Amino acid sequence: MLKIQEIRELIKLIDQSSINEFNYELEDAKITLKKGGGEQVVQQTVQPRVEQAAPAPQVQAQPSQPSESKQEANSGNSEPVKEMDETLHKIESPMVGTFYASPSPDEDVYVNTGDKVSNDSIVCIIEAMKLFNEIEAEVNGEIVEVLVENGQLVEYGQPLFLVKKQ
Known part of the structure; x- marks a missing residue:
């Protein structure tokens, strides 16, 4: 099973690349990362053949302008x-x-x-x-x-x- 740090690194690498979908399977663990169209879905399944999808409304607004939101957060109060x-x-x-x-x-x-x-x-x-x-x-x-x-x-x-x- 991948550690949270490794998953975080995968998310960053995929976000910076032109890859739209990434699948990783090992034994009984499965991770699927998708991006594009203002939507990013992160799935992690512990038991085989169980599909899980992140709630779309919470995730859709996230990747559309990541650099601007980070700049706004940094420029304001920090x-x-x-x-x-x-x-x-x-x-x-x-x-x-x-x-x-x-x-x-x-x-x-x-x-x-x-x-x-x-x-x-x-x-x-x-x-x-x-x-x-x-x-x-x-x-x-x-x-x-x-x-x-x-x-x-x-x-x-x-x-x-x-x-x-x-």
């Missing part, structure tokens, strides 16, 4: 972050889904502001289509800020945490 980009890393959502800060409602959150993380530390869960995906920090450092609320819907590429690299 000027101080631009100056510190060398030391701060944004942990971004690899998919559209619901953000959960803890493994279950009655357990403690994975990370708080000020916590130290390593590149393989789990920082949260994103639920997408009844699948719970553990998100890893990807860097060694300290959590500077949690940017989303527990239970909040998040978009693909939306920053979830700011981490001061070490």
